[in-house]
Amino acid sequence: MKLTQLEQELERARQQGVYTREHSGDSFLGSSGAVDSGIAAFEMEYGHWVEEQNRHTCELRAALHAHVSDLELRILVESGMRHYDELFRIKALAAKSDVFYLMSGMWKTSAEQFFIWIGGFRPSEILKVLTPQLDPLTEQQFMAVYNLQQSSQQAEDALSQGLDKLQQTLAETITSVPLGTSNMENYMGLMTNAMGKLEALISFVNQADHLRHQTLQQMYRILTTRQAARGLLTIGDYFQRLRALSFLWAARPRELA
Template identity: 25%
Template sequence: MPVLPKIMAQPTPADTPPRETFNKFFERWICEQNSYLEQLVTAANNHNHQNDDDAVLLPLIDRVVRHYENYYQAKSDWERRDAISMFTPTWRSKLEDAFLWIGGWRPTLAIHLLYSKSGIQLEAKIGDLMRGLTTGDLGDLAPNQIKRIDDLQKKTIHEERVLTEKLAKQQESMADRSMVELSSAVSEMIRNESSGGEDDEKVESALDSKEDGMEELLHMADDLRLETLQAVIAILTPIQAVHFLIAAAELHLRLHEWGEKRDMNTVSASGALNHATGLHVS
């Protein structure tokens, strides 16, 4: 297949306006993802792998990849405004939060997803493959594709480890000598009930430097997420890429819905318990 070029994020109608919260942007983005999912499913159902319809599939794949790029461009803009909030995203459910890695999905998840979907489609059409028929989907990966995917997985695991170690060092820096000295000085000031305008400035400066380090990590992790997605797409044929993007969207959308439902059930159960016990929070 023609290799998809690496597309730099370009401003699109989905870009987050200056005064729009990222929550609102995410709500619109996920609605758009659902719309793209329907288009991908239609394209897969109408595909005849014996005919050359790459001219139909490639523009759709390109639009979907651009949609992901737009998300990371908007996320990058917000990371510059408030990096810390991106580690505890309020637009995601607690279920999704539990599986986040540096503010988003772990890049190797894309490769695990590919192998999982490949196995499912292989089992579904094993009879056709045994008769020498090609299916054209992810159950029909060629040996050279499997080799490239395996190489990509090893490379991505290594890059994940590098970033994980950087995150650990950044977290450990909260207890470095300068922070301990500063916390002791401020604590002493509080005990002596003295004014600490100068110390306040030192605190803000110290915390800002820590946040800058976390922001840099977020950008690096998002770059790796997008690069991994693009690399997987480049290995696949157009129809295989369509099946992969369908699986990715379905997993993301369903996990988001399931998580939100669990959160709502938890809130409802908590409210019922408070009502039953007479506990009310004003």
């Protein structure tokens, strides 16, 4: 079965309610359990985004196989880059609606969730997937990609450490009043303080998406048009395979208890 067929089967399964998320029975539920119109809109837009990415991946594959001109390829590549711009735009809106939902990866398939990092892919990991598919690279390109991978890894580490610090600070905040006490005024005060600290999560998601966005744009500047087309095809294929794997995993035979 081809990947595009698996994608179609997955979409049909979702619509029929056969494919369910591991963390929620209703894909439009926010982290509070209530229907969130912002998240419902995001899921619809993201579904369309995936469909468009699949179509674009097919177009890139056909264009590369047909050895079309660099001008024709550039049009496809620029369209693909704008498509990722759109993804980061709708994610920024979703983060304002329910940042926990976005960070959890509930909008992704199960195999994609396995690789989730602050609401998306790790830029350094995508570079590891991409680089072997881009040969031959010139020495200058190789060094530029290597430096980009190092800087991406450093930025990821800094964000991860910041998130760890936020978790520690949040835990300290909600336990600043002794546990087991019944003073409602103190309780509400510390919860208000904790709520303020949670607002920082939106900033973490936005910074992580900015890093993802910048990594894609810098790779685009480093590569030739034909290499950039191969790169976008590689990314599209990679996520398409993860989604197909998720479908196959969900549809696997289960042994009866």
